[in-house]
Amino acid sequence: MERMKRVIMLADCQSFYASVEKSAHPEYANRPLVVAGDPARRSGIILAACPIAKTYGITTAERLSDALAKCPDVVVVRPRMSEYIRVSLHITDILQSYTDLVEPYSIDEQFLDVTGSLGLFGSPEDIALRIQQQVMQETGVYVRLGISDTKVVSKMACDLFAKKNKNGIYVLPKEQIADTLWPMPIRDMFMVGSRMSRHFYKMGIHTIGDLARTPLPRLRDRWGVNGEVLWRIANGVDQSPVMPSTFHQQQKGIGHQMTLPRDYTTWSEIQVVLLELCELVARRSREKSLMGSVVSVGCRGIDFDKPTGFSRQMKIEEPTHITDEVYEAAKTLFLRHWDGEPVRRIGVSLTDLVPDTEYQLTWFDEREQKRELEKATDEIKRRFGDTAIMRASSLQKAGQAHDRSRKIGGHYR
Numbered sequence: 001m002e003r004m005k006r007v008i009m010l011a012d013c014q015s016f017y018a019s020v021e022k023s024a025h026p027e028y029a030n031r032p033l034v035v036a037g038d039p040a041r042r043s044g045i046i047l048a049a050c051p052i053a054k055t056y057g058i059t060t061a062e063r064l065s066d067a068l069a070k071c072p073d074v075v076v077v078r079p080r081m082s083e084y085i086r087v088s089l090h091i092t093d094i095l096q097s098y099t100d101l102v103e104p105y106s107i108d109e110q111f112l113d114v115t116g117s118l119g120l121f122g123s124p125e126d127i128a129l130r131i132q133q134q135v136m137q138e139t140g141v142y143v144r145l146g147i148s149d150t151k152v153v154s155k156m157a158c159d160l161f162a163k164k165n166k167n168g169i170y171v172l173p174k175e176q177i178a179d180t181l182w183p184m185p186i187r188d189m190f191m192v193g194s195r196m197s198r199h200f201y202k203m204g205i206h207t208i209g210d211l212a213r214t215p216l217p218r219l220r221d222r223w224g225v226n227g228e229v230l231w232r233i234a235n236g237v238d239q240s241p242v243m244p245s246t247f248h249q250q251q252k253g254i255g256h257q258m259t260l261p262r263d264y265t266t267w268s269e270i271q272v273v274l275l276e277l278c279e280l281v282a283r284r285s286r287e288k289s290l291m292g293s294v295v296s297v298g299c300r301g302i303d304f305d306k307p308t309g310f311s312r313q314m315k316i317e318e319p320t321h322i323t324d325e326v327y328e329a330a331k332t333l334f335l336r337h338w339d340g341e342p343v344r345r346i347g348v349s350l351t352d353l354v355p356d357t358e359y360q361l362t363w364f365d366e367r368e369q370k371r372e373l374e375k376a377t378d379e380i381k382r383r384f385g386d387t388a389i390m391r392a393s394s395l396q397k398a399g400q401a402h403d404r405s406r407k408i409g410g411h412y413r
Contacts, residue, residue, distance in 0.1 A: 004173050007115045007124050007147065008242060010154040011095060011131065012163070013088075014142045016108035017048035020087050021077045023140025032056060033075040036064045047079055087139050094134050098127060101242045111151050113242035128169045144168035150238035156181060156190050177236045182209025190233055208234050254290065255349025256280050258400060263302060263342035267335070270299075270343060272396055274334060277348040278327040279391070283378055285321035285350055289357070292350030293319040295329035297337075302344040309345075310337040319354050322370050326350060 013019060017035040022028055032053035037044015046067055049058045056071040067074060088107045095102045098121060101113035114127050121127045128145040135143045145168065146158025153172055160181070161170035172180060187197040189208045203222075205211050211219075212234035219227030232238065256277055264270050274297075285291060298311035312333050320326060330348050 004124075004149045005115075006113065006149050007118065008149065008151050008154045009112050009114060009124070009128060010105070010146045010151070010158045011091075011110050011112065011135075012144050012146075012158050013091065013108040013135075014144060014163075014168075015048050015050050015054075016088075016141065017079060017084055018050040018053070018077075019048075019141045020084055020139070021080075022050060024083075025077075028075050031075050032058070032071050032073070033077060034058060034064075034067055035077050035079050036067070037079075087141065090139055091135055091141065091143070094138065095131065098131065100244065102244055103242045105155075111154070111242045124171060125169060129167075132168065142168065145170075147171040148236070149174045150236060151240055151242065152190060152233050152238040153177065153181075153236045159190070160184060160188055174236050178209065178212075181236070182207060182212055182234075184208050186211060189230075191230065196230075253349050253351035253353065254281055254284050254288070254292070255296070255347060256284070257298070257345060257347030259345045260343065260400070263344055265342050267338075270334065270338075270346070271331065273346055273400055274330055274348070275323075275327050275391065276400060277346060278330050279323045281348050281350050282321050282323040282326050282374070285353075286356070286374065286378055289355060290353045291319035291321045291356045292353050294350070294352040295326055295333065296347075296349045296351065297330045297333040298347045299334070299338065299343045300345045301341055308339065308341040309343070310339075311347075312337050313351075315352075319352070319356075321350070321356060323374060324370065 018033050021035060022033060030052070032055075033050045034046050034053050035048040036046050044064050046058060046060055046062050046064060049060060049067070053067075053071065053074055056074070058067045058070055058074065064076065068076075084107060088104075092102060092104065092110060095110055095112050099112050099114050099117045101116075103111040105111055114121070114124065117127065118124070121130065124147045128147060131145065132143050135141055144158055144162040144165075146154045146156065146162045147170065148154040148157050153174065157170045157172035161172065162168055184207060186192060186200045186205055186207055187194065189211070192200070200206070200211065203214075205214060211230065214231065216228060216231050219231050221227075223230070258273060258277060260273065264273065294313055294315050296311070296313035299309040301308035314329055314333055316325065316329050326348070
């Protein structure tokens with residue numbers, strides 16, 4: 001086998017949330033286990049299912065009630081997002097002991113470039129095995145690793161082969177793509193979903209190899225730059241480096257959306273949550289020392305077959321990260337475009353960001369006082385928790401701030 005010029009790995013944690021819970025609860029080692037929304041109410045969706053649970057046909061993203069019908073004895077655990085983040089960061093530390101080129105792709109997947117580490121730790125397979133053993137020993141999580149010359153092929157090597165291998169490791173050099181990857185169905189290719197698969201079938205493209213051999217101009221004519229991206233993936237063409245600083249770039253926008261526990265039908269209810277969202281977006285902007293001059297608001301109803309709602313934005317006079325100013329714009333947009341239909345999801349965002357050192361001082365308003373007041377409340381929340389100081393409106397029945405303070409990413413800590 002020709003030695004690869006670059007050695008890129010994709011490390012994927014098997015059933016990550018479920019693995020963390022099984023490690024924390026050895027008594028569940030030989031039992032089917034799922035992590036799901038609210039075990040007490042037997043509601044929500046499956047966020048992760050252990051391999052034993054999957055043998056019963058339980059899948060990620062299905063309803064908990066459906067999973068219980070398949071396996072009434074399954075252990076149901078409420079998600080603990082802070083613990084999953086802690087374990088993910090621990091795994092990052094382990095990977096960084098082998099190379100300083102580690103790029104998180106998601107909470108349970110990370111790319112690493114070990115090209116410069118081969119002289120220290122041995123062959124790619126040796127490094128992968130050592131990583132597997134160390135992660136398992138220190139966290140109880142089983143890691144599968146795909147290895148190739150590029151990030152995109154290492155991702156497919158992991159998803160299509162390493163996850164099915166007994167040892168959880170698979171090496172796919174570029175010169176073996178035609179023999180190994182191209183015979184695979186097009187629906188299995190990275191970045192190809194069911195809808196795109198149907199488009200390919202109509203074009204007579206059924207395998208990854210069919211796509212790789214399709215003339216590039218034909219794909220460009222059909223999908224523009226996206227057609228070329230898919231062609232490059234099929235051919236394993238990817239020069240992008242593993243970048244540890246991927247998540248430290250200047251943000252283009254700061255936003256937050258919230259799915260409500262029930263339909264909100266009145267403006268008096270909606271404005272409580274709208275204010276909470278504006279406060280959250282403004283606070284995050286202040287934490288990052290950024291201000292925005294475009295406020296966007298969107299909402300949706302619960303019926304996806306008959307969608308209702310809107311998404312609109314407006315430019316304000318001066319960049320801001322003051323809650324009241326963001327709220328006034330958001331309120332104007334909502335009242336202007338809301339059709340009165342029940343609302344189940346609301347989102348607010350702030351874009352056109354600039355550093356908060358770039359603002360115009362004025363003599364006749366109270367912006368500077370408001371800015372200092374909000375910095376003081378931010379510090380109180382940072383030190384004592386989000387509920388240490390709250391707006392009175394959030395104490396109403398419609399308020400979600402107190403419940404949200406107990407969650408990370410929409411799930412309980």
